[in-house]
Amino acid sequence: MAMVNVTIDGVKVQVEAGTTVLEAAHQAHIHIPTLCHLKDVNKIGACRMCVVDVGARALAAACVMPVSDGMVVKTNTPAVRQARKSVLELILSNHERKCLSCVRSKTCELQALAKDLGVDESRFDGANIEYPLDNFGPSIVRDPNKCILCRRCVAACRNVQGIGAIAAVNRGFKTVIAPAFEKKLSETDCINCGQCVVACPVGALREKDDTDKVWEALYDPEKFVVVQPAPAVRVALGEEFGMPIGTRVTGKMSQALKRLGFDKVFDTDFGADLTIMEEATELVSRIKNGGVLPMFTSCSPGWIKYVEHNFPELIPNLSTCKSPMQMEGAIIKSYYAEKAGIDPKNIVVVAVMPCVAKKFEIERPEMETDGMRSVDISITTRELARMIKDARIDFTKLPDEECFDELVSESTGAAAIFGATGGVMEAALRTAADVLENRSVENVDYVATRGIEGIKEATFTLAGKELKVAIANSTGAAKKLIRRIQAGDASYAFIEVMACPGGCVNGGGQPMVNAETRMDIDPRVERAKGLYTEDEKKVIRKSHENPDIKKLYAEYLGEPNGHRAHELLHTHYVDRSKK
Amino acid sequence: MSLEKEKFEALQKVIDELRNEQGALMPIMQRAQDIFGYLPEEVQNYIAKELDIPVSDIYGVATFYAQFNLEPKGQYIISVCMGTACYVKGSQQVLDKLEEVLGVPAGRTTPDGLFTLNATRCLGACGLAPVMMVNDDVYGRLTPDQIPDIIAKYRQ
Numbered sequence: 075m076a077m078v079n080v081t082i083d084g085v086k087v088q089v090e091a092g093t094t095v096l097e098a099a100h101q102a103h104i105h106i107p108t109l110c111h112l113k114d115v116n117k118i119g120a121c122r123m124c125v126v127d128v129g130a131r132a133l134a135a136a137c138v139m140p141v142s143d144g145m146v147v148k149t150n151t152p153a154v155r156q157a158r159k160s161v162l163e164l165i166l167s168n169h170e171r172k173c174l175s176c177v178r179s180k181t182c183e184l185q186a187l188a189k190d191l192g193v194d195e196s197r198f199d200g201a202n203i204e205y206p207l208d209n210f211g212p213s214i215v216r217d218p219n220k221c222i223l224c225r226r227c228v229a230a231c232r233n234v235q236g237i238g239a240i241a242a243v244n245r246g247f248k249t250v251i252a253p254a255f256e257k258k259l260s261e262t263d264c265i266n267c268g269q270c271v272v273a274c275p276v277g278a279l280r281e282k283d284d285t286d287k288v289w290e291a292l293y294d295p296e297k298f299v300v301v302q303p304a305p306a307v308r309v310a311l312g313e314e315f316g317m318p319i320g321t322r323v324t325g326k327m328s329q330a331l332k333r334l335g336f337d338k339v340f341d342t343d344f345g346a347d348l349t350i351m352e353e354a355t356e357l358v359s360r361i362k363n364g365g366v367l368p369m370f371t372s373c374s375p376g377w378i379k380y381v382e383h384n385f386p387e388l389i390p391n392l393s394t395c396k397s398p399m400q401m402e403g404a405i406i407k408s409y410y411a412e413k414a415g416i417d418p419k420n421i422v423v424v425a426v427m428p429c430v431a432k433k434f435e436i437e438r439p440e441m442e443t444d445g446m447r448s449v450d451i452s453i454t455t456r457e458l459a460r461m462i463k464d465a466r467i468d469f470t471k472l473p474d475e476e477c478f479d480e481l482v483s484e485s486t487g488a489a490a491i492f493g494a495t496g497g498v499m500e501a502a503l504r505t506a507a508d509v510l511e512n513r514s515v516e517n518v519d520y521v522a523t524r525g526i527e528g529i530k531e532a533t534f535t536l537a538g539k540e541l542k543v544a545i546a547n548s549t550g551a552a553k554k555l556i557r558r559i560q561a562g563d564a565s566y567a568f569i570e571v572m573a574c575p576g577g578c579v580n581g582g583g584q585p586m587v588n589a590e591t592r593m594d595i596d597p598r599v600e601r602a603k604g605l606y607t608e609d610e611k612k613v614i615r616k617s618h619e620n621p622d623i624k625k626l627y628a629e630y631l632g633e634p635n636g637h638r639a640h641e642l643l644h645t646h647y648v649d650r651s652k653k
Numbered sequence: 654m655s656l657e658k659e660k661f662e663a664l665q666k667v668i669d670e671l672r673n674e675q676g677a678l679m680p681i682m683q684r685a686q687d688i689f690g691y692l693p694e695e696v697q698n699y700i701a702k703e704l705d706i707p708v709s710d711i712y713g714v715a716t717f718y719a720q721f722n723l724e725p726k727g728q729y730i731i732s733v734c735m736g737t738a739c740y741v742k743g744s745q746q747v748l749d750k751l752e753e754v755l756g757v758p759a760g761r762t763t764p765d766g767l768f769t770l771n772a773t774r775c776l777g778a779c780g781l782a783p784v785m786m787v788n789d790d791v792y793g794r795l796t797p798d799q800i801p802d803i804i805a806k807y808r809q
Contacts, residue, residue, distance in 0.1 A: 238707020244716045253714035254696055652698070 168200025268582015376573025454583025
């Protein structure tokens with residue numbers, strides 16, 4: 075790669091040709107302000123916050139301006155600073171500035187810039203058209219009054235996820251980021267993944283807050299309120315309390331849940347081990363009995379809805395297994411209720427998820443246990459953090475000892491890695507290998523499944539037979555993979571798909587990571603590291619060796635994929651395509 | 654029904670002809686509008702599917718440029734001149750009266766499909782300001798109180 079020399083504010087740096095001024099400056103530890111730029115997602119030079127002097131007649135947008143050899147860049151001249159402030163004032167002039175009540179207060183990139191640049195009021199008045207909220211779906215709230223038209227959400231939805239449920243509509247002051255034909259988001263083929271939410275620099279896109287429902291249940295003396303956090307929550311929750319990205323806070327998380335007043339703190343990781351039992355059995359049976367292949371995983375509700383809208387012909391390829399969250403809920407309201415002697419009608423199951431699509435999943439009519447909702451409320455990692463802050467719990471000072479409750483919480487390393495792309499595949503392989511070879515296979519590390527590339531492929535030899543597998547993370551990558559398969563250019567037996575890039579660790583319900591931090595740190599990588607550490611630290615690393623899972627089958631379910639297992643743990647899908 | 658089918662066949666031909674060209678979307682949308690008279694939802698969905706792009710892309714373009722219509726045009730197109738001369742002579746009041754009489758805002762079509770009301774740039778008849786056109790008929794030196802009679806004439 076050719077290198078070029080650039081001088082930025084007097085600092086000489088050598089960077090690869092093609093690097094943008096923004097990236098070069100970042101390498102020289104100069105953080106040029108941005109709003110519309112988001113690494114790997116959006117690079118369109120739209121908001122003009124990043125203008126700099128590159129020696130040309132006009133100021134240039136640093137995020138899209140490539141460096142050239144000998145370029146002299148000034149990022150702090152009076153003209154640059156004045157232009158920056160004016161741009162910020164113009165953006166603020168058409169922004170609903172209700173910062174005190176905004177869910178993004180303190181994580182808002184616009185608010186942070188206004189503070190840093192000392193802009194507190196705007197000289198200008200925008201049209202400030204009042205828009206109604208689009209809060210008709212269960213997962214995502216769209217608030218055009220807060221939108222600054224940066225288009226990070228549009229890029230995440232259209233380019234990363236391959237969907238394009240929203241776009242810039244109309245022009246001038248009337249421009250809004252909205253679905254086509256003024257539809258509600260819930261009427262489009264939006265899959266509720268929430269990648270738009272984590273891309274949003276302000277409060278224009280957010281999850282539907284369900285914390286009030288949780289408080290209400292907790293304060294109801296008639297209710298037995300239990301909670302189950304997903305694998306990916308424990309490597310991200312700490313970020314909300316200032317801990318480094320990817321810090322493992324499994325113990326503190328369980329302690330905080332206890333202090334919030336949940337009657338029992340269970341763990342979705344148990345549901346993940348259970349999912350592997352059912353899914354690996356289903357895979358082995360499909361292979362042995364000539365069932366429909368490739369089999370796709372079914373843990374990710376965004377992915378499920380994506381298939382239902384776009385590739386209904388693949389519905390028979392989806393594993394019939396419910397997600398770990400739904401399995402955990404179903405088992406709590408049947409097996410656990412029976413063991414504990416509690417009427418399941420009085421149990422409220424709260425799930426803490428890295429995901430906003432889970433809010434849609436719990437409302438699916440088929441997600442029932444003996445006529446009851448399996449999971450009653452699903453909140454995001456961010457909402458849990460809000461509750462902990464509201465309860466004034468000093469999270470960072472909580473002990474690190476895990477305090478999960480008995481019977482449906484014990485988990486293995488295989489469950490821990492569910493939260494990272496490739497993790498479900500790896501966990502399934504650990505069990506499938508033992509089942510097919512009819513012995514305990516020593517190796518548990520299938521490293522080819524790991525990493526954040528959009529599509530990963532591998533071939534493993536199990537019991538002398540080759541098993542071709544693939545892993546896609548992001549629906550955009552899944553679309554590419556499916557088209558390859560449909561064109562006859564590839565074939566696999568088993569495919570894992572997670573709707574979000576990087577898997578659940580980077581889900582739409584995870585803590586916000588601002589654009590500047592993402593220049594240096596990839597939350598997908600850091601949080602996944604936390605999960606693989608969690609896996610390594612576990613004594614038992616295969617789902618079928620989990621003693622509480624064995625007990626569940628021996629005392630209640632019978633065989634994996636057996637009759638009761640089918641009733642409680644499997645589901646079906648609906649064709650949502652417009653034909 | 655068969656007419657609709659013919660229109661979609663014509664659209665398919667246009668798409669097949671243009672799909673591999675760079676920047677094909679705008680010309681396809683223009684030709685689609687020529688065929689259908691406007692760009693109904695079905696047509697936008699059809700183009701999206703054929704070009705393998707999200708329909709929100711098409712809707713974004715259709716709402717950005719004034720040349721695209723999202724609803725069928727009325728039998729009579731009323732164009733009220735908002736050029737400088739007409740404006741200072743009171744064309745805003747003429748437009749307000751039209752909105753009141755027709756019951757639709759500028760840019761929209763009456764529910765009976767009879768009138769489409771548009772506010773336009775200079776029509777080039779500044780000497781007659783304020784001016785409006787109803788299809789090819791020109792009305793000059795207008796006052797708001799003349800509007801009900803003019804509209805009534807076309808309703809017959």
